[in-house]
Amino acid sequence: MPEREQIHKTPQKRQEQESTERSVPTAQGEKIKGELDELLDEIDSVLETNAEEFVKSYIQKGGE
Amino acid sequence: MAVPKVCGIETEYGVSRRGGGEDNPVIASSLLINAYVDDKKVGWDFEDETPARDARGFTRDASNPPEVETHLVNAVLTNGARYYVDHAHPEYSTPECTDAMSVLRADKAGERIIAASMELAGITLGSEGEIVTYKNNSDGKGNSYGCHENYLMDRNCAFGDIVKTLLPWFVTRQIFTGAGKVGAEHDRDPVDFQISARSDFFEEEVGLETTIRRPIVNTRDEPHAMSSQYRRLHVIVGDANLCELSTFLKVGTTAIVLAMIEDNALESDLSIYEPVRALRSVSRDLTCASPLELRSGGSATPIDIQWQFLASAKIYAERTGLEHCGGAIVGEEVLRRWEEVLTDLQGDPLSLDGRLDWVTKFCLLEQFKDRDGLSWSDPKLALIDLQYHDVRPKRSLYERLVQAGKVERLLSEEEVELAISRPPDDTRAYFRGECLRRWPKSIIAANWDSIVFDVGAGSLQRVPMMDPLKGTRNHVEALLNTCDTPLDLIERLGSPLP
Numbered sequence: 001m002p003e004r005e006q007i008h009k010t011p012q013k014r015q016e017q018e019s020t021e022r023s024v025p026t027a028q029g030e031k032i033k034g035e036l037d038e039l040l041d042e043i044d045s046v047l048e049t050n051a052e053e054f055v056k057s058y059i060q061k062g063g064e
Numbered sequence: 065m066a067v068p069k070v071c072g073i074e075t076e077y078g079v080s081r082r083g084g085g086e087d088n089p090v091i092a093s094s095l096l097i098n099a100y101v102d103d104k105k106v107g108w109d110f111e112d113e114t115p116a117r118d119a120r121g122f123t124r125d126a127s128n129p130p131e132v133e134t135h136l137v138n139a140v141l142t143n144g145a146r147y148y149v150d151h152a153h154p155e156y157s158t159p160e161c162t163d164a165m166s167v168l169r170a171d172k173a174g175e176r177i178i179a180a181s182m183e184l185a186g187i188t189l190g191s192e193g194e195i196v197t198y199k200n201n202s203d204g205k206g207n208s209y210g211c212h213e214n215y216l217m218d219r220n221c222a223f224g225d226i227v228k229t230l231l232p233w234f235v236t237r238q239i240f241t242g243a244g245k246v247g248a249e250h251d252r253d254p255v256d257f258q259i260s261a262r263s264d265f266f267e268e269e270v271g272l273e274t275t276i277r278r279p280i281v282n283t284r285d286e287p288h289a290m291s292s293q294y295r296r297l298h299v300i301v302g303d304a305n306l307c308e309l310s311t312f313l314k315v316g317t318t319a320i321v322l323a324m325i326e327d328n329a330l331e332s333d334l335s336i337y338e339p340v341r342a343l344r345s346v347s348r349d350l351t352c353a354s355p356l357e358l359r360s361g362g363s364a365t366p367i368d369i370q371w372q373f374l375a376s377a378k379i380y381a382e383r384t385g386l387e388h389c390g391g392a393i394v395g396e397e398v399l400r401r402w403e404e405v406l407t408d409l410q411g412d413p414l415s416l417d418g419r420l421d422w423v424t425k426f427c428l429l430e431q432f433k434d435r436d437g438l439s440w441s442d443p444k445l446a447l448i449d450l451q452y453h454d455v456r457p458k459r460s461l462y463e464r465l466v467q468a469g470k471v472e473r474l475l476s477e478e479e480v481e482l483a484i485s486r487p488p489d490d491t492r493a494y495f496r497g498e499c500l501r502r503w504p505k506s507i508i509a510a511n512w513d514s515i516v517f518d519v520g521a522g523s524l525q526r527v528p529m530m531d532p533l534k535g536t537r538n539h540v541e542a543l544l545n546t547c548d549t550p551l552d553l554i555e556r557l558g559s560p561l562p
Contacts, residue, residue, distance in 0.1 A: 009384065039468050040435055043428075046459050047451060052443040058450060059091055061152035063209025064075040064274035064300060 066326040066388040068490055070216035070532045071164075073125055073171045073311070074157035076150060076209035076306055077178060077197045081226065084193035089152040094137045096154050096195050099184035100177060101139040114512075118272045119223050119283040119295065140510045142485050142501040143173060144493030151275070153209050154178065154197065159493030160512075160532050163390035164316030164398060165474070166488050168308055172475055173483035175199060175306075178455050199304045200453035201261040204446060206249055208265045210274070211304035212268050213315060216532055217295040219287075221326045226297065227270050227281050229325050230388035232334040233318070233373065234280050234301045235342045235367040238263065239352045239413075240405050241314040243303035244422035246429065246440065246449040255348050256440035257429065259422045261303050265346035269339055274300055280339060288512035290530045297322065298362065301343075306453065306462040307421040309401060309475040316398030319389040320377050329380045334360040334369055346491045350426070352409050374402055415424065418471045425452050428461065495535030498544055499553075506550045517550040527561060535561045 047052040081092040083474045136149040144159030156178060158170035178197050202208040217226070241261035252264045271279030284298040285291075299318070305311040324330050336342045337357040345354065346366050352493030355363035364372075375398060380386075386395025408415045416423040429445050438444055452461040465471045492513075499515055500507055508524060509516040516526045529535050539562045547553040 035434070036431060039464070039470070040431060041467070043432075043448075043461055043464050046461070046464065047444075047447060049201045051447040055443050055446045055450065058078070058080065058203050059205055060078050060203040060209060062275055063151040063153045064212065064426045 065218065066323035066384070067216055067218045068162060068387075068533060070160045070162055070168055071315055071319055072158040072160050072214045073167055073211065073315065074146075074155060075174065076153035076155045076198060077199055078196075078209065078453075079152075080196045082193055082196050084191070085189070090136065090149060091251050092195050093149040093152065093154040096178070096181045096185050096197070097137045097139060097149060097190065099188055100181040101141070101147065110272045111289045113283060114286045116272075117285040119285040120192055120270075139179070140496065140507075142487070143170065143483060144487035144491075144497035145170065145174065145177075146512075147177065151209070154181075159487050159497065160491035161493075162186040162297065162490045164312050164319065165390075165394050166490075167315050168312050169475060169479055169483040170488065171311055172308070172480045175455055176480060176484055179457055183353045183458060184468060196459075197455045198450060199306060199455055200243065200450065201276055201304050202245075202249055202265070203245070204450070206251075208249070208262065208278075210262075210300050211302050213299040213302055213318065215297045215299070215319060215322050216289070217297050217322060218326050219291065219293055219295045221295070223283070226322075226325055228333075229321065229330060230281050231269060231339040232336045232369055233321050234299075235336055235339050235346055235356070236369045236373075237314070238303070238316065238343070238347060238481075239366050239370065239409055240402075240416075240420055241303055241310055242347065242420075242422040243305055243310070243453075244425035244449070246445050252287065252344060254275070257350070258347040259350065259352075260343075260347040262301060263343045266301060266340060266343055278395065279345060289532050294532075303421070304453070305421050306460075307419060307424060307471060309405070309419045309472060310421045312474055313398065313401055313405065316394065317373075317377075317388055317402055319334065320380070320386065320395065320398065321373060321540070323386075323389040324376060324380050324383075327380070327384060330373075330376050332372060333358075333360045334364075334372060338352075338367075350413060352413055367406060370406050374399070374406060377402075383508055418465070424465065424471060425449065428452070428465070488505040489537040490533075492529045492532050492535035492561070494537045495529060495540050498540070499550075502544065503550050505509060515553065517554065519549070519551040519554055525550075527554070529561050531560065 079089050079092050081087045117231055138148040141147055146157040148155050156174035158167055161167040161170060182195050238260040243261045245258050245261040248255045248264055250264045266278045268277055268279040270283060271277060272283050280301050282298045283301045287294045287296045302314055337359055343354050353365045355365050357363050388390055389395055390398060414423055414427060417427040418424055428450055432448060444536050449463060454460040457463050487493040496510060501549045506518050507515060507520050513530050514526055514528045516524055518523050541555060
């Protein structure tokens with residue numbers, strides 16, 4: 001389906017960029033990666049604990 | 065002739081009671097709002113509500129009665145906003161504003177109000193749990209709730225003309241208004257991630273419904289204003305946004321497009337073939353560059369179509385000015401940011417990380433996917449999708465990104481703080497908010513187009529406010545300052561409201 005093919009176009013482009021960056025590690029690159037890891041860790045610390053259960057239990061009534 | 069695009073956003077929030085007590089959303093929503101308004105509560109006056117009236121010129125018969133739930137909590141705030149329970153959700157409706165920056169402020173203030181409500185409700189509940197809310201549009205299980213926009217329009221503008229332009233407009237504007245979503249819903253084809261959280265739920269091009277068979281263009285005709293002069297366009301297709309640029313552009317661009325419709329300023333027919341299907345296909349195309357078939361022949365990508373709208377908007381700004389759609393300053397800023405966003409969507413959509421909700425969310429999800437080796441079906445990604453919208457400042461992933469300097473803000477926290485309690489200066493919201501601030505105990509009921517005062521000795525007086533552009537600070541501040549009591553006000557007010 002044309003729609004599905006399109007979805008992967010952009011992310012793949014980014015992944016190609018990222019693998020280029022990874023193959024030439026720089027101090028700047030390491031710093032950025034470090035900050036990103038820190039941010040992801042921080043987000044991990046505020047995420048609800050049991051993802052599967054939490055997502056399953058979030059049910060709403062339909063609205064407008 | 066374009067009328068001033070007085071506008072506002074009404075948002076239904078997702079709500080849960082956690083950590084004890086029955087999870088009844090109507091009770092939870094009521095608890096939440098009551099905790100905030102407490103003794104400041106003013107009732108809503110339902111007398112003029114007509115949700116069954118259709119813009120195409122008829123009123124739906126009583127066999128499908130409109131759902132106006134008169135017994136649920138319903139409050140007006142000193143910033144002119146309405147804060148109430150609607151369809152088992154807490155709903156916050158901004159006051160009437162004349163430009164997108166003002167709406168953004170009032171909408172962001174709403175998030176702060178909901179957050180404050182949660183804290184206060186938590187105190188009331190104590191060990192019996194807490195109320196948690198989400199500024200999003202669905203629960204991932206087929207239930208959706210809305211973030212609606214409202215725009216004042218000229219009654220004399222043919223509704224058919226409005227529909228014709230709004231179909232391609234709403235199909236394509238989601239490339240910058242989408243909040244992002246993991247997965248598909250409403251029995252639509254599976255997808256890993258899509259741009260809009262609402263598009264899957266739409267089934268019709270035009271219609272009166274808001275809860276089932278949702279239409280891209282809603283025909284509700286309930287102007288809350290002089291109906292011979294004005295129409296209120298009720299838009300239900302938008303996503304609930306957190307990124308300030310997303311909200312700013314959503315409202316700012318739409319206001320300009322509506323003014324252009326009124327002034328016949330759009331030259332080409334941008335009608336898309338099968339708009340309901342296109343709404344979904346655009347949502348699923350993260351490149352924003354897959355062509356759509358045009359009814360006039362040929363094809364155009366969503367970005368192309370948006371460029372055409374922007375080109376018309378720039379000519380319109382030159383020839384007619386943007387006075388009626390945000391004013392020169394905000395209007396020019398809308399055009400500038402719109403151009404910037406289209407340029408970047410064309411170059412690399414992911415470069416809009418930190419500026420648009422769907423891109424920011426997508427990039428965050430990708431980062432977790434990469435680091436933790438997750439597939440798109442991993443519940444952790446669905447959790448991130450949800451918790452991005454958590455309204456608690458400490459749990460909101462959007463807020464974490466803001467705090468980490470990863471997201472652009474258009475507003476200062478100071479101006480948001482002011483918008484929590486102060487109404488806009490330039491619409492009737494000023495009169496509403498100021499009366500409520502000065503005489504909270506004397507206002508029996510209020511709604512968009514009237515206030516009912518208790519002037520003492522059991523006498524009630526209704527002040528109609530049928531013109532959204534009257535009752536502004538310029539019109540009434542001096543008068544209000546001369547009044548000690550509502551009775552003074554009634555005696556000195558002419559009719560209609562100045």
